[in-house]
Amino acid sequence: MPRNPERDQQLREQRKKLLLDSALQVIAKRGIGLTSIQDIAKAAGLSVGNVYTYFSSKDELFSELLRRAQTEYGISVTLLAELDEDPLLKLRRMCAEWLALETNWAFTIILQTVRTNEMVPADIRQAVTDRFTANLEPVADIMRQGQRSGQILNGDPLQLALYFVSLIQGLTLQQAPGYVIPVPVNPDDIVRLFEAKNTHAKNI
Amino acid sequence: MPRNPERDQQLREQRKKLLLDSALQVIAKRGIGLTSIQDIAKAAGLSVGNVYTYFSSKDELFSELLRRAQTEYGISVTLLAELDEDPLLKLRRMCAEWLALETNWAFTIILQTVRTNEMVPADIRQAVTDRFTANLEPVADIMRQGQRSGQILNGDPLQLALYFVSLIQGLTLQQAPGYVIPVPVNPDDIVRLFEAKNTHAKNI
Amino acid sequence: MPRNPERDQQLREQRKKLLLDSALQVIAKRGIGLTSIQDIAKAAGLSVGNVYTYFSSKDELFSELLRRAQTEYGISVTLLAELDEDPLLKLRRMCAEWLALETNWAFTIILQTVRTNEMVPADIRQAVTDRFTANLEPVADIMRQGQRSGQILNGDPLQLALYFVSLIQGLTLQQAPGYVIPVPVNPDDIVRLFEAKNTHAKNI
Amino acid sequence: MPRNPERDQQLREQRKKLLLDSALQVIAKRGIGLTSIQDIAKAAGLSVGNVYTYFSSKDELFSELLRRAQTEYGISVTLLAELDEDPLLKLRRMCAEWLALETNWAFTIILQTVRTNEMVPADIRQAVTDRFTANLEPVADIMRQGQRSGQILNGDPLQLALYFVSLIQGLTLQQAPGYVIPVPVNPDDIVRLFEAKNTHAKNI
DNA sequence: TATGAATGAGGGTTCATTCAT
DNA sequence: GATGAATGAACCCTCATTCAT
Structure with a gap:
């Protein structure tokens, strides 16, 4: 399956959604104040640094x-x-x-x-x-x-x-x-x- | 005006109230998660360490x-x-x-x-x-x-x-x-x- | 030289050893009670926060x-x-x-x-x-x-x-x-x- | 019993001894690293500030x-x-x-x-x-x-x-x-x- | 893109020491 | 002298963010 811009964009959106869903899960459990990027990344099965590929900041x-x-x-x-x-x-x-x-x-x-x-x-x-x-x-x-x-x-x-x-x-x-x-x-x-x-x- | 235990106790209560009031103001603005002892102390015009004279912890x-x-x-x-x-x-x-x-x-x-x-x-x-x-x-x-x-x-x-x-x-x-x-x-x-x-x- | 898990693990062990050796040197000089994470980090040429990448606490x-x-x-x-x-x-x-x-x-x-x-x-x-x-x-x-x-x-x-x-x-x-x-x-x-x-x- | 320099000196020595004895007791219990001036003062029944009347520093x-x-x-x-x-x-x-x-x-x-x-x-x-x-x-x-x-x-x-x-x-x-x-x-x-x-x- | 080590600022807390009363 | 509140530096630890690989 060769790469193409469209498919890349799709994957990107999937990852973003995955991260957002994971964030919500973690926040629901730990509360917003105790939820770190680390937690979100772990819940999504990604690395910490990689989160910043999809979102420029926690905010x-x-x-x-x-x-x-x-x-x-x-x-x-x-x-x-x-x-x-x-x-x-x-x-x-x-x-x-x-x-x-x-x-x-x-x-x-x-x-x-x-x-x-x-x-x-x-x-x-x-x-x-x-x-x-x-x-x-x-x-x-x-x-x-x-x-x-x-x-x-x-x-x-x-x-x-x-x-x-x-x-x-x-x-x-x-x-x-x-x-x-x-x-x-x-x-x-x-x-x-x-x-x-x-x-x-x-x-x- | 010399010190005596009663007056000391009074001052203590005043300070506690001052700190609690200051804390309320700051928390209302920043939210509880982002309110630091530093913020509270500054709002009350006291030093950070001194807060611990009146409360044993942030909690x-x-x-x-x-x-x-x-x-x-x-x-x-x-x-x-x-x-x-x-x-x-x-x-x-x-x-x-x-x-x-x-x-x-x-x-x-x-x-x-x-x-x-x-x-x-x-x-x-x-x-x-x-x-x-x-x-x-x-x-x-x-x-x-x-x-x-x-x-x-x-x-x-x-x-x-x-x-x-x-x-x-x-x-x-x-x-x-x-x-x-x-x-x-x-x-x-x-x-x-x-x-x-x-x-x-x-x-x- | 690309990263791979094995090499990462090796580097991790090296760093741990470096930190432990540095700690030994510092403690020997200052005594355990006066040895801070800061001291150990400085002796190892690392940042304070990074020590916690390898050890979860001073203890x-x-x-x-x-x-x-x-x-x-x-x-x-x-x-x-x-x-x-x-x-x-x-x-x-x-x-x-x-x-x-x-x-x-x-x-x-x-x-x-x-x-x-x-x-x-x-x-x-x-x-x-x-x-x-x-x-x-x-x-x-x-x-x-x-x-x-x-x-x-x-x-x-x-x-x-x-x-x-x-x-x-x-x-x-x-x-x-x-x-x-x-x-x-x-x-x-x-x-x-x-x-x-x-x-x-x-x-x- | 009127004050006189001699008696003052005696009292001073008594207090010093009291503080030193208390310090030793506390250290024996808590260990040297956990013994604070506060602890020593409390054990001796004196105030924190008063300790400095008798010793210029913890050292x-x-x-x-x-x-x-x-x-x-x-x-x-x-x-x-x-x-x-x-x-x-x-x-x-x-x-x-x-x-x-x-x-x-x-x-x-x-x-x-x-x-x-x-x-x-x-x-x-x-x-x-x-x-x-x-x-x-x-x-x-x-x-x-x-x-x-x-x-x-x-x-x-x-x-x-x-x-x-x-x-x-x-x-x-x-x-x-x-x-x-x-x-x-x-x-x-x-x-x-x-x-x-x-x-x-x-x-x- | 992906990884996770590295950084540095900041937070809570303690404590020797000072100082106004 | 006596008191204990006040200070400020230092400590341990966390975490958003960056960066070399």
Whole structure:
């Protein structure tokens, strides 16, 4: 199989993805502060020096990790919003999926770390914040859909979206592995907070 | 003004408080992982070595910082719960106060960081989690009060308390200084999520 | 000359040996308590951080240093014991060789320091003590050989070995470079202490 | 009781002695490397700063400690040498006393540390070595007495004294607390090494 | 490209010594 | 004199990054 620029580029992308996935795994286990390039390289089965072939710095790797995760999340929530389905069910699915994946926990931590850490370059912080804000839109859409059908509370849909996402993220952060708060968490109960007041009355 | 043991002790306490306050400021800016003893000492105007006159290690300082903040918060929310006042108003107050103080922002970040950071020793993490859980109780009490008067949603009060606190903390984390998400946050709207569905209808 | 794993391993071993030799030199001069990684690195012409590429900690380096020295000594004294030679001559040789080499002086100092220094972790101390005790055996063998031929004093051979080794080590310690005690030291005279009382003249 | 210069001087001497004794105790327990001014002060029930009222530096304290110990030892061994007693018995007593006191262990370690450590100022090292050499004299005297009575081996008495003292010190160093070499040590057996060859024959 | 040794800055911590009270 | 807080240098160790092979 002869080398060609296209195939090289493909391999490069594969390696980058491998490194990013490995990074997320390690961070999920060790926490962001204890994750070194060494750890990531080992988890990916590459050498330390080789990591720098694909990412110019640790910051760039983390930044790229966030970019991809946020983009993926944005796509997935946009698709969800566009589904022809009960809005409340959509919220429930978001909630359940988010709380289920352990990697989301790591991702949320990285997100917060980057957004609250002044050591992170301003442009990266800005980019992360912008994507976060943009990703509120599809959630706000779901809220709007629910409001139209009278299933979801009135009020600024963007605000509701922010509350919903903040609640989920807040809960995610409580789930530090091994130190769980002894209170059950239930997607249905969470979604219920956003249901319109007279839902039941109506139904009855 | 000659020295005496009492005055010495007083000065000691003052210095400890100064260091803890400085630490809070710095951590809020840099994040816990990047906050060095050097930073704290500089912020407090002391030498690095002198920090160890008051705290035997960085861990102890952080642990003490959290202990104090959580204890203070616990007392304040307990007092709030015991007030003879509209439960919804109590929630509103909690919410407003929490989102108003910048120190709460720093404190929330530290709290989350400690609970999610493997660099923090396990026993400290456990202690923090335990206090966090204990501090849910007064909030659950408020929920119970509201449920008895029909003002607050039915369901496990402890769970509702966890949701409420998580939501506030989640929102707090979004408020990174300088990179605010362009969505207004309103305590009344937040409390509304926890109101009983047919409150108004009933009352009317 | 391209790199390959074998050659890498070889270089690694060379570097380790270089570091251990440098450490021995420095410790001999400064004493174990005042020898820093910095000193060792400088003596070896390497950077401080690089030392940790080869040894995971200062303790491990010291421990390895002792392990090698004691193992080498054990082999050499075992070989000596097995020689087909006059036992008294064997003792004389041990004595002369030991007092002659300056590295033995350094080694003795380290040995004693480790065994008497609470800064050294307990397990390392135990290992050193165990090897020291084991290395008494070959010397005791020599004593037994001499006792069989009536050339060496009666009594517990292990005890005699301990006395012999302690005497040599005690003398070694007196030989601090530049501050020598003005008393001549003579291997023959030392060995004479262990000769049987009425050996030759009387028996013949 | 009014102050007067004489009494002040007395108190000063008492405090110095207290500090030196405390230092020896602590060193015997912790080892020289782990003994800090703080430890010594605490053991003596004084404050850290106050130690510097009596000794200008840690080095001076250690140096003074050695000076006193060596002087005391010198006096005691001189008295022993002048006793009208069997020379072999004298050696036996020296040996037994030396190996019995735990503080002698600490003292021997300090002695060796100072003599083999180039960080110690040259003049202190020289002084220690000189006193050590001087203290060999009384031991040599005992040897001479024994040689005159035919009880002790022939040869340079000073050399024999050095061997005897080195042997005792070597054995002392083996007795690191908690890591004892499993070989019994017996003063009688040690003295026997220095007995004249045909002692028994003669006696019989 | 791939490797991992090498570097150097920085972090936590200790401790002899000084100094204001 | 007595106290213990304050200082600053030094120590061990880690880790992002570079570089020779």
